[in-house]
Amino acid sequence: MVSIEGVVKVYGDAGGYQALNGISFAIPDGQFAAIMGPSGCGKSTLLNILGLMDQPTRGAYVLDGSPVQDLSDAERTHVRRDKLGFVFQAFNLLPRMTALQNVCLPMGYAGLGRVERRERAKELLKRVGLAGKEHRTPLELSGGERQRVGIARALANRPKLLLADEPTGNLDSKTSVEILTLFRELHKEGMTLLLVTHDPAIAAQADRILRIKDGSVVADEKPARPS
Amino acid sequence: MNLGESVRTGFVEIWSHKTRSFLSFSSIAFGVAAILYTFANINYMYERRTKAFEISGPGRMDIQKKQVPGTVTAAALSKGLTTSDAEAIVEAMPWLYMVSPIMRTWADLKDGTFSESVQVEGVTPEWRRRGWVYQMRGRFFDDYDVETAARVAIALEPGGWAGKKPFWARWWKDEGFDLHVKRADLLGKTVTLGDGVYTIVGILKNPPKDKDPRWFFRSGGNILVPLTTAQRYLAGSSETKAYDAVDEIIVDTGNIDTVPRARRRIEALLSGRHRGVTDYEVSDFRETVQNMLENMRKYAVAVLAVGIVAILAGGVGIMNVTLATIFSRIREIGVRRALGATRADILAQFLTEAGLLGILGGIAGIAMGLTGIKYLTDDGPETIAALLWWHFPATLAISAGTALLFALYPAYQASRLDPVEALRYE
Numbered sequence A: 001m002v003s004i005e006g007v008v009k010v011y012g013d014a015g016g017y018q019a020l021n022g023i024s025f026a027i028p029d030g031q032f033a034a035i036m037g038p039s040g041c042g043k044s045t046l047l048n049i050l051g052l053m054d055q056p057t058r059g060a061y062v063l064d065g066s067p068v069q070d071l072s073d074a075e076r077t078h079v080r081r082d083k084l085g086f087v088f089q090a091f092n093l094l095p096r097m098t099a100l101q102n103v104c105l106p107m108g109y110a111g112l113g114r115v116e117r118r119e120r121a122k123e124l125l126k127r128v129g130l131a132g133k134e135h136r137t138p139l140e141l142s143g144g145e146r147q148r149v150g151i152a153r154a155l156a157n158r159p160k161l162l163l164a165d166e167p168t169g170n171l172d173s174k175t176s177v178e179i180l181t182l183f184r185e186l187h188k189e190g191m192t193l194l195l196v197t198h199d200p201a202i203a204a205q206a207d208r209i210l211r212i213k214d215g216s217v218v219a220d221e222k223p224a225r226p227s
Numbered sequence B: 001m002n003l004g005e006s007v008r009t010g011f012v013e014i015w016s017h018k019t020r021s022f023l024s025f026s027s028i029a030f031g032v033a034a035i036l037y038t039f040a041n042i043n044y045m046y047e048r049r050t051k052a053f054e055i056s057g058p059g060r061m062d063i064q065k066k067q068v069p070g071t072v073t074a075a076a077l078s079k080g081l082t083t084s085d086a087e088a089i090v091e092a093m094p095w096l097y098m099v100s101p102i103m104r105t106w107a108d109l110k111d112g113t114f115s116e117s118v119q120v121e122g123v124t125p126e127w128r129r130r131g132w133v134y135q136m137r138g139r140f141f142d143d144y145d146v147e148t149a150a151r152v153a154i155a156l157e158p159g160g161w162a163g164k165k166p167f168w169a170r171w172w173k174d175e176g177f178d179l180h181v182k183r184a185d186l187l188g189k190t191v192t193l194g195d196g197v198y199t200i201v202g203i204l205k206n207p208p209k210d211k212d213p214r215w216f217f218r219s220g221g222n223i224l225v226p227l228t229t230a231q232r233y234l235a236g237s238s239e240t241k242a243y244d245a246v247d248e249i250i251v252d253t254g255n256i257d258t259v260p261r262a263r264r265r266i267e268a269l270l271s272g273r274h275r276g277v278t279d280y281e282v283s284d285f286r287e288t289v290q291n292m293l294e295n296m297r298k299y300a301v302a303v304l305a306v307g308i309v310a311i312l313a314g315g316v317g318i319m320n321v322t323l324a325t326i327f328s329r330i331r332e333i334g335v336r337r338a339l340g341a342t343r344a345d346i347l348a349q350f351l352t353e354a355g356l357l358g359i360l361g362g363i364a365g366i367a368m369g370l371t372g373i374k375y376l377t378d379d380g381p382e383t384i385a386a387l388l389w390w391h392f393p394a395t396l397a398i399s400a401g402t403a404l405l406f407a408l409y410p411a412y413q414a415s416r417l418d419p420v421e422a423l424r425y426e
Helices: A043-050 A073-083 A099-109 A114-127 A143-154 A173-188 B003-016 B018-056 B071-077 B083-092 B125-129 B143-147 B176-183 B227-234 B256-273 B285-328 B330-338 B343-376 B380-385 B391-415 B419-424
Strands: A002-011 A017-027 A032-036 A058-063 A084-087 A161-165 A192-197 A208-213 A216-221 B060-065 B098-111 B114-123 B135-138 B152-157 B190-193 B196-205 B223-226 B248-252 B280-284
Touching: A002 A043, A017 A043, A017 A058, A017 A208, A017 A216, A032 A043, A032 A173, A043 A161, A043 A192, A073 A084, A073 B343, A084 A143, A099 A114, A099 A143, A114 A143, A143 A173, A161 A173, A173 A192, B003 B018, B003 B343, B018 B285, B018 B343, B018 B391, B060 B256, B060 B285, B083 B098, B083 B227, B083 B248, B083 B256, B098 B125, B098 B227, B114 B176, B114 B227, B143 B227, B152 B176, B223 B227, B256 B280, B280 B285, B285 B330, B285 B343, B285 B391, B330 B343, B330 B419, B343 B380, B343 B391
Parallel strands: A032 A192, A032 A208, A084 A161, A161 A192, B114 B223, B152 B196
Antiparallel strands: A002 A017, A002 A058, A208 A216, B060 B248, B060 B280, B098 B114, B098 B190, B098 B248, B135 B196, B152 B223, B190 B196
């Protein structure tokens, strides 16, 4: 699904701060991978590049079988819209819109009809356990519920890859477990998941942990998990 | 993202920032109101000119008495403007539609206990030929009245209002003679004018004040008498004045094309008769109208300038609001970009919001303009009636266009935001 080869990201001009030092790895279809590392190790930069929000300075990136490192801004936006789903630490729901409208948003950009959008959004909200709360605004939802809306929104355009940046960072441990369970269920349904975290307990739920330090992968391990 | 979607989002945004949106569209609205007023005024101006030409006659000229310095010499050479001048003009150019000599004076009118100094105009039957907007009871003067200097008079009655008294005329009251002529039916009565006794043979009722088409040649008379009567019995004493002196001769050639020719001949004729003393002034009516129109045009341009300034201020307001909106929504822009919004989507979204503000402002401005014109101007209903249908879409287009133009730069800035930076923005 994802394969990067020698990706380098330098901020500013040549000689500027190098966030990624020729990082390489591949994530096969349907894998649940976690990326771990101390803050400032380049996790966010990596996630931005994988999410096509940013471009690598050098290196190759193949997403779903096609190279994407040289795409234009508009092309990257379209790939992002159609193949990727983002789950944020701070949820990033639009505050003035209801849960349903938030989930509809990416489908609007994809050009789906209004009726179809609402149907699918309702389905997704039901899927994440928010049936009956479609018309609440984020302010009327708990943290865990907000993140569920965030996940439903990320799934709106049936992405191939779900990218989650510290999805439980703003949640208490009980809610974190619920969200994680949701991720595991999605994984079982065949979704490829890439989760950035610095919580070992959460990383332990993944199939694979990539440890990053100073812009390179320093360890690629399979967590010992009681199953 | 389609337009309907953007419009819906735009409305949500506008609604959730009511004060900010209201401020920016009100400035647009002021501009629109001013522009609409200008449109209305310019059009009304042309309508009135056409009407005024129809009533006053297309080939009208005014010959007016003029004071000259060095009176003693001048008086020796010329008697001033007289009835004979008018007769000479008729003799030279019998084809003229109207040659109407007028003499103006003041006299005391007494009717029972009523007594007031009124303005008297001495006229000939020719007076009827142009500018006839009256409703007449009784009769007008005939040649016999003029030949015999008959002691007959016609009273002019004020026209009142067409409908309900308009807002702006709340403090208007008919007083003195106007009131008297309305209350006491003078037709057939005998009144004292100056030191003579006159029979009122006719009453001319003016058109309603708010429908009066004579917007720049309204005569100021209260009482009409035959010209000869005025000259003989009512003229003030002046040693240099001829017995048949007049104040003005109004000429109408009957056709606009013959005005220059008639004017040249009249000037030549009078110059000879007055022995070169220019104690008169010939003014082409078109010049008078043109001058007035020129003034009105300047006024319209000034209002238009105010309108443009107001609308530009509104545009800057919209720019400000759009910038503020964008700053408060940088993170949202990041989220939208992450979810698949292209730069064009973001640009379209902010432009739509600004355009909506512009259209709302335009609608509010049209409402404001119409209300303002109706209640604050002299000729409200007529001015509004002079608006053509396309003035409304045109004003709306101006306001929406200004809003879009001024939102372009901030919206472009928003669309150029780096999504990563925008998402990280607190």
